[in-house]
Amino acid sequence: MKSREISSFRDPSGYIYYEKGKVFRKINPSYFQEYHHLMDSGLYHELVQNHLLIPHHEIISNSKEIILEVEKVPYISYPYEWSFDELKDAALLTIHINQVAMKYGMILKDASSYNVQFIGSNPIFIDTLSFMFYEETSPWGAYGQFTKHFIAPLVLMKYVDVRLNCLLENYIDGIPLDLCSRLLGHKGGIIGYLHIKLQDKSIQRHNQDGSVSARKVSLSKKDILNMFSMIERQIKKLSLQKYVTEWMSYYEHTNYSSKAADSKRKIVKEFCSKLSFTNQDLIFDIGSNDGTYSRLIESVFPSYVIAFDIDSNAVQSNYHRSSSEQKNILPLIMDIWNPSSNIGFANRERSSFMDRGCASLTLALAFLHHLVISNNLSFEMVAEFFSKITRYLIIEFVSKEDSQVQLLLQTREDIFDFYSIETFRRVFSQYFDIIDEKTIDQSSRSLFLMEVRDGKSFVK
Amino acid sequence: MFKIGCDYMYFDPGTGSLIIQLLVAGVASLGAFFALFKNKIKNIFLHEEKKDDSHEK
Missing domain, CATH: 1.10.510 (Transferase(Phosphotransferase); domain 1)
Known part of the structure; x- marks a missing residue:
């Protein structure tokens, strides 16, 4: 079934529509002359050859209608x-x-x-x-x-x-x-x-x-x-003054020993070895900081990684690195407590984070305690949220004994009696099947690999 | 007192933007002219220096 892109109303020259997961552009006759000049003059060729313009191919081209199939952008960002x-x-x-x-x-x-x-x-x-x-x-x-x-x-x-x-x-x-x-x-x-x-x-x-x-x-x-x-x-x-924020150098200043950091990397890789994805799959790295784990994941799978972080400077730093290394990673600013909403006419021009598609795998490393302890979200709310955006989930549980959690609790009353690995496991099991669980060496942290209940299996 | 931008509702702000382009493009062209002029002067001196070097040789 065809579905028309609502934001196309701004352009009288044509519109975008979607059909069977493909993107099409219908050109109105009023724009034919310009379109033919774009194609015949060599402008389209020069732009596409230099990766400046999205490529397309003509599905229908006659004197009455022109329809193009346009290369799909893997993840739309704003x-x-x-x-x-x-x-x-x-x-x-x-x-x-x-x-x-x-x-x-x-x-x-x-x-x-x-x-x-x-x-x-x-x-x-x-x-x-x-x-x-x-x-x-x-x-x-x-x-x-x-x-x-x-x-x-x-x-x-x-x-x-x-x-x-x-x-x-x-x-x-x-x-x-x-x-x-x-x-x-x-x-x-x-x-x-x-x-x-x-x-x-x-x-x-x-x-x-x-x-x-x-x-x-x-x-x-x-x-x-x-x-x-x-x-x-x-x-x-124009350039920003160089300064270091908490998140952009997170993995340089963690409370992990080098053995714990190695162990964490090893476990993430081991979990990944149980999964199989194609270049059509999306992977989310939520709370990606400088993109350390986005790069690790990108090296394992041919999939497209979207690295979200709340800190603009961390995203900027990740963008620089991914750009210079030509990685298949898109770093974006996103506040998961208040993600991008549906905006524009009738709230339908630009899609919210939740409406923009799910990931095949989501990484949520050293992130859960911020959602629960800093923002008072329950395990139920977090588990339900992840079950709506991903099929597989690699999530880190940081126990209360961990110095980073202690830091969060220093300035607030500890009202988080429920915050334990047992409750975490029980609540998340209502939404996910736990495939594997490993403790990170020399730490009070654990990593879980989960699959959303009733999900299509990707396990090797 | 500040004037709030709601007036734009009854006015096409494009006109003001088009008019300011005269100034923006004027500044740009003036800059381009001086850059060209600067390069020409520079080239004259470089040319002179090269001449001097070849004489010394």
């Missing part, structure tokens, strides 16, 4: 889940595509950050219908959108607080420039002044008098190209 450098790379990709398109007489008609997705740690442009003919002397119509979707969050993350990309979840069409300008105050550097503050003033001024017609704005091709080069340089120069 800009409010990206670290600073992921958003920066997505912005640079958008500008670069414009520069390439201009060579072929085309330009992007929109510059939404949702037009970029990640495959592993590589950004890729997914909206094949975003290209329009470049008209000599016309300014770039998507400049305002580019500012709200990319420049505004980047300067806020750099100059105010790295967590401010969360505003993108509230403002689905980018951060309003008046809000960004107010949050920046006197900060923002030249990029903030030029693109945010002056643009905001220009918007406010022309809102008030309405005297200047946009038709009077005329720019040469050279001016537009110079503008793209300047924006590219300005964005490349």
Whole structure:
């Protein structure tokens, strides 16, 4: 059965639909001319060859209809889940595509950050219908959108607080420039002044008098190209100050002895050897920190690993490493206590974490005690949550005697009488079959391999 | 007093964004011109230095 992607309503040129697990794009006749130019001019070929645009092949192509089958993105992510450098790379990709398109007489008609997705740690442009003919002397119509979707969050993350990309979840069409300008105050550097503050003033001024017609704005091709080069340089120069947070160096500063760390790695590998996955399977690493175990898992299975962490800097550090090592890992910012929700029109444009698909395997290492002790979640709530997002689960139980748990209990009353390995085992058994259980050497921690009840078996 | 951005509801903010592009593109083109000018001056000096080097040899 066909199901139409609701967020496609924004584009009159066509829409995306899904059928039998495949992704299709129907192109409306009003866009045929542009589409044929994209394909025949060599632009599509250059972009796809350089892994800048999602590839497709034509299923139907005649004078009445064009339907494409588009390569599937393994896991859809959104800009409010990206670290600073992921958003920066997505912005640079958008500008670069414009520069390439201009060579072929085309330009992007929109510059939404949702037009970029990640495959592993590589950004890729997914909206094949975003290209329009470049008209000599016309300014770039998507400049305002580019500012709200990319420049505004980047300067806020750099100059105010790295967590401010969360505003993108509230403002689905980018951060309003008046809000960004107010949050920046006197900060923002030249990029903030030029693109945010002056643009905001220009918007406010022309809102008030309405005297200047946009038709009077005329720019040469050279001016537009110079503008793209300047924006590219300005964005490349933006970088976060280097600082270390708790989670990004977690595995360098744990309470594990080296023997315990070795033992933990060995057990995880042993559990993995009991399972078999393909490149179609998704693996979640929840509370992934710097991605140490995401990389271990990625080396064992051909599957795609999504590494979630609440700490933007840990995600950034993981992204850098995965990107340089060309790993099949997508690091994302996610607060599991308050994961991304369904947003947009009728709450159906961008999917929540829970609606975006399940994993074949989930790793939840050194994570349970944070859910239960720091956030008062019961074992039942945690077990039910995991049973909804994964088929297999490798989970670490950290006992109350462990120094990290003691640290959590130092500042709060110990109301967690139920917190024991016996209760954990009993409660999780209501949702999962426990396949294996091992104690980590020289520690008061245990690892469990579980399979959700009534799940399709992947055990070798 | 701050003006809250709800006015955008009745106004296409695109106009202000298009107009500011004149300034942004102007700054970019000016920058490109100076960069070109700087490179030309640099090349003249490098050329002179090379000439001097070949004379010394």
